[in-house]
Amino acid sequence: MALIVQKFGGSSVADPECIRRVAKRVAEEYDEGNQMVVVVSAMGDTTDHLIELAKELNEKASAREMDMLLSTGEQQTISLLTMTLNAMGYKAISFTGWQAGILTEDVSSKAKILSIAPHRIEEKIAEGYIVVVAGFQGATESGEITTLGRGGSDTTAVALASALNADFCEIFTDVDGVYTTDPRMVPEAHKIDRISFDEMLELATMGAGVLHPRCVEVGKEFGTKIHVRSSFNHNPGTIVEHFDGKAIEKQMSVSGVAFDRNVAKISIFDVPDRPGSAARIFKVLSEEHINVDMIIQAGQRRNENKISFTISSDDLDKTKTLMEEMKWEFHAKDTEYIDNIAKVSIVGAGMITNPGVAAKMFDILAKNMINIQMIATSEIKVSCAINEDDLEKAVKALHAGFGLDMPAE
Amino acid sequence: MALIVQKFGGSSVADPECIRRVAKRVAEEYDEGNQMVVVVSAMGDTTDHLIELAKELNEKASAREMDMLLSTGEQQTISLLTMTLNAMGYKAISFTGWQAGILTEDVSSKAKILSIAPHRIEEKIAEGYIVVVAGFQGATESGEITTLGRGGSDTTAVALASALNADFCEIFTDVDGVYTTDPRMVPEAHKIDRISFDEMLELATMGAGVLHPRCVEVGKEFGTKIHVRSSFNHNPGTIVEHFDGKAIEKQMSVSGVAFDRNVAKISIFDVPDRPGSAARIFKVLSEEHINVDMIIQAGQRRNENKISFTISSDDLDKTKTLMEEMKWEFHAKDTEYIDNIAKVSIVGAGMITNPGVAAKMFDILAKNMINIQMIATSEIKVSCAINEDDLEKAVKALHAGFGLDMPAE
Numbered sequence: 181m182a183l184i185v186q187k188f189g190g191s192s193v194a195d196p197e198c199i200r201r202v203a204k205r206v207a208e209e210y211d212e213g214n215q216m217v218v219v220v221s222a223m224g225d226t227t228d229h230l231i232e233l234a235k236e237l238n239e240k241a242s243a244r245e246m247d248m249l250l251s252t253g254e255q256q257t258i259s260l261l262t263m264t265l266n267a268m269g270y271k272a273i274s275f276t277g278w279q280a281g282i283l284t285e286d287v288s289s290k291a292k293i294l295s296i297a298p299h300r301i302e303e304k305i306a307e308g309y310i311v312v313v314a315g316f317q318g319a320t321e322s323g324e325i326t327t328l329g330r331g332g333s334d335t336t337a338v339a340l341a342s343a344l345n346a347d348f349c350e351i352f353t354d355v356d357g358v359y360t361t362d363p364r365m366v367p368e369a370h371k372i373d374r375i376s377f378d379e380m381l382e383l384a385t386m387g388a389g390v391l392h393p394r395c396v397e398v399g400k401e402f403g404t405k406i407h408v409r410s411s412f413n414h415n416p417g418t419i420v421e422h423f424d425g426k427a428i429e430k431q432m433s434v435s436g437v438a439f440d441r442n443v444a445k446i447s448i449f450d451v452p453d454r455p456g457s458a459a460r461i462f463k464v465l466s467e468e469h470i471n472v473d474m475i476i477q478a479g480q481r482r483n484e485n486k487i488s489f490t491i492s493s494d495d496l497d498k499t500k501t502l503m504e505e506m507k508w509e510f511h512a513k514d515t516e517y518i519d520n521i522a523k524v525s526i527v528g529a530g531m532i533t534n535p536g537v538a539a540k541m542f543d544i545l546a547k548n549m550i551n552i553q554m555i556a557t558s559e560i561k562v563s564c565a566i567n568e569d570d571l572e573k574a575v576k577a578l579h580a581g582f583g584l585d586m587p588a589e
Numbered sequence: 590m591a592l593i594v595q596k597f598g599g600s601s602v603a604d605p606e607c608i609r610r611v612a613k614r615v616a617e618e619y620d621e622g623n624q625m626v627v628v629v630s631a632m633g634d635t636t637d638h639l640i641e642l643a644k645e646l647n648e649k650a651s652a653r654e655m656d657m658l659l660s661t662g663e664q665q666t667i668s669l670l671t672m673t674l675n676a677m678g679y680k681a682i683s684f685t686g687w688q689a690g691i692l693t694e695d696v697s698s699k700a701k702i703l704s705i706a707p708h709r710i711e712e713k714i715a716e717g718y719i720v721v722v723a724g725f726q727g728a729t730e731s732g733e734i735t736t737l738g739r740g741g742s743d744t745t746a747v748a749l750a751s752a753l754n755a756d757f758c759e760i761f762t763d764v765d766g767v768y769t770t771d772p773r774m775v776p777e778a779h780k781i782d783r784i785s786f787d788e789m790l791e792l793a794t795m796g797a798g799v800l801h802p803r804c805v806e807v808g809k810e811f812g813t814k815i816h817v818r819s820s821f822n823h824n825p826g827t828i829v830e831h832f833d834g835k836a837i838e839k840q841m842s843v844s845g846v847a848f849d850r851n852v853a854k855i856s857i858f859d860v861p862d863r864p865g866s867a868a869r870i871f872k873v874l875s876e877e878h879i880n881v882d883m884i885i886q887a888g889q890r891r892n893e894n895k896i897s898f899t900i901s902s903d904d905l906d907k908t909k910t911l912m913e914e915m916k917w918e919f920h921a922k923d924t925e926y927i928d929n930i931a932k933v934s935i936v937g938a939g940m941i942t943n944p945g946v947a948a949k950m951f952d953i954l955a956k957n958m959i960n961i962q963m964i965a966t967s968e969i970k971v972s973c974a975i976n977e978d979d980l981e982k983a984v985k986a987l988h989a990g991f992g993l994d995m996p997a998e
Binding site for chain 2: 196199200230233234236237238239240241242244245246248249251252255256258259260262263264266267273274276278279300323325
């Protein structure tokens with residue numbers, strides 16, 4: 181008998197038919213003798229509909245009232261799923277975020293979970309109930325309803341699994357698991373059976389998109405095993421977990437190839453080489469909530485230099501405005517904005533112990549006549565900024581070159 | 590400066606346009622220097638839509654899960670109304686039932702309010718906020734969400750007004766106030782400016798429909814003045830309040846004529862005149878939640894008698910089944926079921942001090958050739974069961990006969 185937390189997203193509970201399918205899935209695992217906690221999101225486009233309604237009345241509604249409004253979405257799903265389980269003859273009970281004891285920061289719309297006091301859930305599990313909990317929401321100490329922002333429901337599920345000491349947390353999605361790269365681009369991509377939290381974090385951050393980095397971080401912190409799998413079939417998916425040393429050495433050095441098309445590169449030339457110039461630039465950008473990814477600072481002439489960095493293309497316009505002010509402030513010579521940039525990364529827990537991996541990556545790209553514009557490395561990944569037109573070629577070459585193409589079965 | 594609690598029902602907040610209209614109405618009274626608390630219901634057909642969704646998944650969903658589901662309706666309205674007030678430049682904040690401190694019995698779907706701890710509301714009022722509270726809902730001591738059942742939002746409003754020591758509670762509706770009788774039947778009916786809680790209770794119970802008896806009872810208990818008025822205009826409506834002795838004597842003895850078409854009359858003949866026969870009948874009916882209204886027990890022959898009573902026509906089928914069993918149990922001779930019965934009542938606080946009032950009623954009905962089948966009296970009303978075909982004639986005659994026809998202005 182295991183204690184399992186399952187999470188189903190909005191598209192999995194979009195209509196009564198979908199809700200019935202989810203209920204069956206939950207019931208199957210309950211029937212096998214497991215204790216079940218289920219976390220669900222708002223139904224399909226409920227959230228979008230509510231946002232639209234709000235915008236009609238107030239273009240800039242306060243985050244507090246938006247949380248009050250949007251948290252009703254999951255509350256509807258938990259009751260509907262619970263009724264469905266009841267109709268199938270199962271003991272089930274629903275809890276909102278605050279009823280489930282999910283305490284968050286006092287920050288509307290993007291609150292972080294501070295702690296979970298799961299005694300009501302534990303009580304009901306012990307009584308044989310399937311417990312259905314609203315994802316994406318919690319409450320502050322003073323009883324304000326909050327929502328958790330992006331990746332909120334996944335985070336609720338993994339955090340609950342951690343608080344309950346669950347055996348694992350199943351995140352249901354519309355794909356079979358985490359892939360070595362996007363199968364839409366590389367048909368030879370294959371599902372990864374097992375991946376470490378750190379690798380998953382790198383893949384998640386780089387847009388692999390299956391899991392939100394937040395929930396991976398919670399899993400890593402508490403050592404809570406996450407099983408990412410399809411809601412459409414019963415195939416085993418990808419297990420995200422801690423690897424011990426031995427397992428790491430057995431791992432292939434590269435687990436996946438990630439990429440991001442949505443990158444822009446900014447350069448500012450002849451910035452005076454004073455202490456604090458770079459700091460000043462990145463402080464201004466961060467104040468405007470512009471996330472900077474790769475950074476290169478390269479000396480060109482005496483006392484002057486060039487700073488290049490990448491951002492999300494979405495932030496390009498805002499960044500341009502700021503950089504032109506900065507150029508004036510620094511008496512810099514010139515600025516350059518290139519939007520058709522992409523980032524390709526290889527990710528693997530074993531990478532740091534295999535120093536040849538980065539060299540091999542550069543070699544593969546060079547052989548394919550792909551020019552590397554910037555490089556960034558971490559303990560478990562190497563990223564290169566390249567011309568967007570070269571992206572598909574690069575991903576395919578790296579996927580094949582690192583032996584990730586699906587083995588003939 | 591007054592503290593005012595306003596209540597707007599579902600049709601008043603059915604869409605964004607309606608919500609904006611309500612916001613303006615609230616803002617007007619706030620601008621006059623009043624402190625405002627606003628209670629709202631779920632938008633238009635939201636509740637119906639949710640019930641439909643629930644039925645699709647579980648025909649007999651538990652009351653607890655229905656409360657979890659339906660309480661989201663008002664939660665959406667409070668946030669949307671608050672955003673609208675914010676957009677107009679007003680400080681406003683929304684509270685769910687549990688956030689507003691509304692503690693209820695641990696009974697789903699029809700919980701009674703036990704107490705209200707309004708400190709969060711009082712705090713925000715003191716800070717100059719317009720406080721928007723979800724009607725129809727509360728929470729139990731253990732944190733279960735409950736709904737209040739029929740008349741719930743009106744009751745929330747009057748209970749809040751009582752707990753906050755508000756100057757009065759305004760209930761907005763689609764009519765101008767409480768009328769001397771239904772103006773659709775008697776065009777000469779006119780709005781009552783002022784009525785006592787007891788009279789209002791009698792009118793409410795007898796289907797005048799503007800206010801639910803529950804909220805009138807709360808108002809009576811705490812002496813909270815209720816102002817029933819139209820959401821479509823600014824005319825003064827009807828004030829429901831305690832009258833002191835002097836006011837009663839100044840009052841006209843009859844304030845209104847109420848009626849109910851939805852009445853059935855049941856008779857059981859030759860019930861053995863044993864102690865407990867009648868009690869047994871009414872116990873069985875009450876166990877099946879059948880409400881009995883008027884009762885007559887008339888001895889006919891030695892040791893045998895006839896019991897007649899009226900019920901809502903809706904309960905007739907169920908009652909028939911029970912009565913046929915009872916007939917067998919009592920060896921009663923016969924039963925009779927008449928569905929085309931109506932009840933007409935005159936209501937007035939001054940009635941008990943005017944003994945001629947009942948006699949005058951019977952006289953008016955007799956002059957109009959209307960046969961009285963049953964009579965019931967209380968301190969402030971006299972009701973007669975009559976043939977349904979005679980109802981309109983009876984109401985008009987009584988309305989005119991007691992001087993209620995609108996005075997020419």
